[in-house]
Ligand SMILES: Nc1ncnc2c1ncn2[C@@H]1O[C@H](COP(=O)(O)OP(=O)(O)O)[C@@H](O)[C@H]1O
């Protein structure tokens with residue numbers, strides 16, 4: 001039911017490197033508050049400068065879930081210094097996709113009795129049955145993917161059921177790995193949460209359901225029935241259904257906020273909590289792209305490419321995915337693991353800053369880089385799935401800095417164009433979000449390589465904005481009206497493609513393909 005005075009809505013986004021809060025005020029049509037905690041800089045004790053524990057063996061990439069939990073207290077203690085949280089009508093969370101957190105049977109009781117004089121961390125830490133949480137960058141579950149696929153009748157069948165073939169970073173294969181490595185700890189696990197549903201559970205003071213948007217990134221949700229698939233559950237680990245929250249549509253209110261946040265940070269006890277979703281489905285909402293036609297490119301830690309789908313086609317190569325669209329129906333998702341990590345690696349190698357990075361590379365070199373092309377991967381890649389350890393160049397490694405920068409950036413977006421072709425659609429409009437989206441050189445390059453106009457928003461954090469919009473939507477606000485109010489490009493932010501570069505990039509794409517298959 002639509003409320004007379006809608007109040008304000010809070011979006012939370014727990015992404016790879018940061019936890020952000022963003023508040024919208026539909027009455028004034030403005031974003032009225034933004035605060036962010038950077039895991040590396042603000043919580044250095046976890047020794048995770050980029051949001052995960054460095055140096056994992058054999059492709060293992062884990063994070064300390066206590067870092068995410070401690071960040072919630074830190075975030076609200078900062079927000080409450082300058083913003084009156086009693087104004088919040090409802091909130092929703094978004095989280096980096098696929099990451100999973102494992103708790104014993106005391107979780108529900110602990111969540112419902114959180115004491116404000118203690119920290120979240122000290123009250124929830126004893127319930128963890130797995131000290132660290134595998135995240136989306138983890139590539140260690142190859143054997144488990146093969147076992148799940150074999151048990152279900154092949155990857156084609158897994159894809160038919162879940163919208164993706166068995167994927168290393170997806171939660172099901174990661175759960176199976178945990179079950180094989182430590183069956184006793186798996187047995188003692190009462191509840192498994194995704195990062196997004198964990199944040200929502202803490203806010204609601206109870207174990208909440210998992211939405212179809214994030215749930216589809218687990219290789220466990222049947223995308224036709226929208227419930228946990230019995231064959232996939234059985235292929236993954238014993239008694240798994242009992243350990244998973246239920247799967248539910250995103251636009252649901254799950255209950256009122258926990259008293260912990262009322263007493264400690266001044267929320268109203270009437271504040272509603274909506275279900276959480278993954279950061280990419282959340283960004284789809286935040287970018288006003290829940291209807292087919294507009295493509296979104298998110299340049300966060302990973303680069304992702306996604307769009308609402310008219311038809312739920314699947315990627316024949318198995319790199320791309322089908323997730324639930326929080327507004328109903330489906331969305332595509334293609335993830336490029338080396339996104340910002342590669343840009344940062346080359347920037348640091350060349351001793352540059354962001355200001356001179358694209359300027360150095362793109363202003364001094366011609367489109368197409370005179371045929372000099374790079375496979376821009378400093379570590380294992382997801383799209384294409386291959387174990388890179390360094391970039392591959394068709395030119396000398398000691399070429400000038402500007403050549404290296406252009407080759408890396410062109411390589412990244414040629415790779416994206418190549419691996420999004422299965423969608424069968426040429427974007428008519430691309431909306432950019434994420435940390436690197438403010439970079440002008442990168443935005444123009446994307447417009448030229450895809451030959452489509454690019455828009456950017458004043459709010460760089462599309463996932464947190466999407467969470468705030470979802471909270472408002474779950475309370476009965478009209479999503480189309482909210483989009484009109486909040487999802488407009490920043491003034492003068494539209495970049496048109498340079499059509500004279502179309503042929504050059506068609507040729508570069510061929511050179512890129514040759515290097516990839518060489
Ligand atoms: N001006 C810039 N140019 C290119 N990349 C940038 C720029 N500013 C920030 N970034 C990149 O943005 C990344 C963080 O983006 P963000 O969307 O906050 O990440 P995540 O959501 O994955 O935590 C950083 O890793 C950094 O490399």
Ligand SMILES: O=C(CO)[C@@H](O)[C@H](O)COP(=O)(O)O
Pocket residue numbers: 015016017095096097098136169217278279280298300301302303304333335
């Ligand atoms: O694995 C994926 C999507 O499938 C990643 O996109 C994660 O969802 C992490 O997002 P960022 O923190 O990079 O925004």
